[in-house]
Amino acid sequence: MRGAYLPGNSTVELREVPDPRPGSHQVLVRIRASTICGSDLRAIYRQHLGSGAEAYQDVIAGHEPAGEVVEVGPDCHRIRVGARVAVYHICGCGQCDDCRRGYLVGCSSPVRAAYGWQRDGGHADFLLAEEDTCVPLPDALTFLDGACVACGFGTAYEALCRGDVSGRDIVLVTGLGPVGLAAGLLAGKLGAPRRIGVDLVPDRLALALRLGAVDEVVPAGDDAVAAIRDLTAGRGCEVTVDTSGTASGRSTALRATRSWGRSVMVGEGGSLTMEVSPMLIHPQITLCGSWVTSTWRMARLVDDLARWELHPEITVTARFPLTEAAHAYQTADASTGGKVAIVMD
Numbered sequence: 001m002r003g004a005y006l007p008g009n010s011t012v013e014l015r016e017v018p019d020p021r022p023g024s025h026q027v028l029v030r031i032r033a034s035t036i037c038g039s040d041l042r043a044i045y046r047q048h049l050g051s052g053a054e055a056y057q058d059v060i061a062g063h064e065p066a067g068e069v070v071e072v073g074p075d076c077h078r079i080r081v082g083a084r085v086a087v088y089h090i091c092g093c094g095q096c097d098d099c100r101r102g103y104l105v106g107c108s109s110p111v112r113a114a115y116g117w118q119r120d121g122g123h124a125d126f127l128l129a130e131e132d133t134c135v136p137l138p139d140a141l142t143f144l145d146g147a148c149v150a151c152g153f154g155t156a157y158e159a160l161c162r163g164d165v166s167g168r169d170i171v172l173v174t175g176l177g178p179v180g181l182a183a184g185l186l187a188g189k190l191g192a193p194r195r196i197g198v199d200l201v202p203d204r205l206a207l208a209l210r211l212g213a214v215d216e217v218v219p220a221g222d223d224a225v226a227a228i229r230d231l232t233a234g235r236g237c238e239v240t241v242d243t244s245g246t247a248s249g250r251s252t253a254l255r256a257t258r259s260w261g262r263s264v265m266v267g268e269g270g271s272l273t274m275e276v277s278p279m280l281i282h283p284q285i286t287l288c289g290s291w292v293t294s295t296w297r298m299a300r301l302v303d304d305l306a307r308w309e310l311h312p313e314i315t316v317t318a319r320f321p322l323t324e325a326a327h328a329y330q331t332a333d334a335s336t337g338g339k340v341a342i343v344m345d
């Protein structure tokens with residue numbers, strides 16, 4: 001089969017490798033869609049920056065796959081041949097506290113391995129997946145929908161659940177990349193009557209409005225907080241979610257949070273400095289970090305998406321075949337738009 005590797009220097013290498021065979025508790029997934037994530041670009045594609053959980057081990061890239069199960073190994077009890085699945089992007093030991101809670105991302109064992117980082121991922125014809133990382137897709141969702149779920153929509157959904165978003169909340173999203181778009185779309189389905197989006201890039205603001213991910217947009221910058229307060233009778237937003245991972249995005253989110261509101265940080269990297277009393281203690285703000293999601297929340301999300309008739313693939317703005325993986329990465333790296341996907345026929 002073919003698999004795409006990321007040797008660094010912003011290059012992609014398509015290599016021919018043996019077809020994998022499933023072992024105990026494993027299934028073989030024929031990949032149908034596999035999206036590119038900002039973290040692939042940040043920590044692997046340009047240069048190999050990561051260590052620990054982010055160390056790239058020269059494996060087939062891609063941690064956002066979906067496809068059809070074509071073979072199951074011994075000891076599989078839940079997933080059958082023919083199942084349409086999205087794949088949670090990290091394999092854990094199954095025994096530590098976080099694994100047992102479904103948060104395989106937080107697995108503390110040395111056997112923890114992320115697809116596309118420490119074990120072969122989804123930019124390939126086939127993926128060898130652990131059965132417990134497979135989430136069956138409802139018929140109403142496409143494979144591309146499924147690929148957008150694990151890391152993108154799952155991360156956004158988790159953040160909104162942690163922020164306890166309901167119909168009582170104006171929601172602010174700072175950073176309107178794929179996770180920010182997902183956060184806005186999902187916040188609407190959870191009942192948020194208004195969603196405000198902030199980004200530096202005019203194309204991203206326009207895309208968010210066009211997709212209905214937000215109701216109003218504010219350009220990022222020094223005036224953003226004042227503009228958001230103007231839109232909210234001076235009060236700010238009950239729930240704020242930063243997906244930008246930038247110091248200014250986080251600061252905007254926190255300073256635009258209403259008193260007694262909740263602020264959730266999901267964008268990775270960077271820093272945040274604040275004066276704790278006026279920004280956090282006196283306004284009684286609950287500040288929460290949220291890392292990816294869990295396997296059970298992802299299963300719940302795919303059901304909700306089907307029920308809401310919300311298709312994550314609407315955030316995909318470019319699609320490429322596996323043979324054009326290099327072009328796909330170039331596009332994603334230059335992107336000021338939505339998600340970039342590798343799709344198979």
Ligand SMILES: [Zn+2]
Nearest residue numbers: 037038039151
């Ligand atoms: Zn990702």
Ligand SMILES: [Zn+2]
Nearest residue numbers: 093096099107
């Ligand atoms: Zn574990």
